[in-house]
Amino acid sequence: xxxxxxxxxxxxxxxxxxGVDLFKTLSVYNLRHWFDGSTAKIxxxxxxxxxxxxxxxxxxxxxxxxxxxIDLYVKKLLWSLGIYEDISSFQSIASRDPLLxxxxxxxxxxxxxxxxxxxxxxxxxxxxxxSFRQGWSMxxxxxxxxxxxxxxxxxxxxxxxxxxxxxxxxxxxxxxxGVGYRAKTIESIARxxxxxxxxxIDDLQKMDSRDIEAVLRxxxxxxxYTARLAMTLALRRYELPPVDRWLKKIVSKVYGVDEKSAExxxxxxxxxxxxxxxxxxxxxxxAAPLREALARIERGELxxxxxxxxxxxxxxxxxxxxxxxxxx
DNA sequence: TGCCAGGCGGGGT
DNA sequence: ACCCCGCATGGC
Numbered sequence: 001x002x003x004x005x006x007x008x009x010x011x012x013x014x015x016x017x018x019g020v021d022l023f024k025t026l027s028v029y030n031l032r033h034w035f036d037g038s039t040a041k042i043x044x045x046x047x048x049x050x051x052x053x054x055x056x057x058x059x060x061x062x063x064x065x066x067x068x069x070i071d072l073y074v075k076k077l078l079w080s081l082g083i084y085e086d087i088s089s090f091q092s093i094a095s096r097d098p099l100l101x102x103x104x105x106x107x108x109x110x111x112x113x114x115x116x117x118x119x120x121x122x123x124x125x126x127x128x129x130x131s132f133r134q135g136w137s138m139x140x141x142x143x144x145x146x147x148x149x150x151x152x153x154x155x156x157x158x159x160x161x162x163x164x165x166x167x168x169x170x171x172x173x174x175x176x177x178g179v180g181y182r183a184k185t186i187e188s189i190a191r192x193x194x195x196x197x198x199x200x201i202d203d204l205q206k207m208d209s210r211d212i213e214a215v216l217r218x219x220x221x222x223x224x225y226t227a228r229l230a231m232t233l234a235l236r237r238y239e240l241p242p243v244d245r246w247l248k249k250i251v252s253k254v255y256g257v258d259e260k261s262a263e264x265x266x267x268x269x270x271x272x273x274x275x276x277x278x279x280x281x282x283x284x285x286x287a288a289p290l291r292e293a294l295a296r297i298e299r300g301e302l303x304x305x306x307x308x309x310x311x312x313x314x315x316x317x318x319x320x321x322x323x324x325x326x327x328x
Numbered sequence: 329t330g331c332c333a334g335g336c337g338g339g340g341t
Numbered sequence: 342a343c344c345c346c347g348c349a350t351g352g353c
Contacts (some may be wrong), residue, residue: 128335134351135334180349185336223336244334260343282334289333 002151003051006067007074011083012058020083021109023056027111027316028283033143033159037317041158044076046116049150051158052077063152082111085236092274097269099254100277102302103284110283112236112276117201118193119161120234121216124226124242125182125189132287133310134178135219137321141177142186164190185221194217203237209239241266241274246290247281253294286311 015022026040034041044050050064050073062073078084092105115123125204126138146162167174169192192198204212209231214229229242235294241247243263250263285293286308296302304313310321 125335129333129348130335130350131333131352137351175349177348180351181347182335182349221336225335229334242334246334248334276334278334 002153003063003065004067005153006062006064006070008061010058011060014083015058017020018083019109022058024107025113026054026056026108029312030316031140031318032319043160044073046163048162049160049305053155074113080114083244085111090276093270099302100280100284103280106303112279113237115233117230117234118164120230121189121222121226122186124229125185126179131289133321136315138177138179140320145173145177158171164193188220209237213240228275232279238275239272241278247278249290250293254297283312296318
């Protein structure tokens with residue numbers, strides 16, 4: 001399959017005038033498949049498909065098989081980069097926070113780059129009961145095994161994350177990705193999406209956060225953490241934070257509260273930005289495992305490092321972060 | 329080597 | 342409303 005070049009333009013001025021740092025925005029939580037240090041490949045629609053090439057200088061090309069809805073794609077690109085997201089109130093809360101004040105200044109240009117809802121759920125499931133490294137190695141393996149390469153007119157090619165239909169068609173290969181018992185969950189999510197047993201993104205966006213969470217939790221294997229992470233990553237809905245053991249322990253330690261009330265404290269502090277703040281903290285601490293994260297907080301090391309091995313900020317530099325299983 | 333890790337659901341109380 | 346356990350896999 002080949003996609004046509006529909007349009008090219010620059011978002012550089014727009015990004016600059018809104019204080020958006022495109023390198024940070026494009027590189028964080030990205031993979032080698034979709035970022036090489038200067039250009040990001042952003043999948044705007046997995047069904048059609050639609051792909052944008054965005055350079056860190058802002059120069060952008062949009063590719064699709066059908067260029068009719070180009071205005072919609074441009075809008076979606078700007079939305080997915082968070083260009084128009086006014087995070088000033090997030091930054092003002094962060095400036096008074098012991099964990100994120102430094103991050104919010106040094107990384108003020110970072111915006112969360114949103115992804116497809118189905119894919120965000122897969123990412124969430126891969127983080128369940130696993131370390132950062134293990135979780136992201138699962139994601140990479142899934143792309144390597146199920147991803148589909150499409151050509152971009154005169155601009156090389158791109159590997160698309162698997163379409164849910166690809167998983168439904170042949171779930172057996174999930175075993176080779178190292179997801180273990182999570183395979184069942186990934187498969188049931190894929191089925192929900194292919195059978196359209198879930199409201200459209202537009203309909204979900206009209207719903208209350210609690211209701212969206214309930215819809216996502218209706219999928220077996222998707223609990224509150226995964227549902228909320230997906231809402232954060234795919235819908236830019238941050239009012240319900242994904243609280244895992246990691247965040248719970250850090251919050252209870254740093255703010256001196258019971259682990260049971262960690263979520264309440266976090267939501268009281270961050271309000272509508274709770275989910276974004278949770279993701280920001282993983283960046284600031286390089287997603288270090290709990291013990292190490294607590295030690296870093298103790299030492300006041302609250303900015304991402306570049307030499308700590310795979311981390312949210314450097315993930316894109318790695319092709320594989322753990323050894324791939326040799327298939328029989 | 330045997331734990332254990334950014335969850336989850338099912339079963340207990 | 343809690344608490345507790347098993348669960349695939351890979352890292353240490």
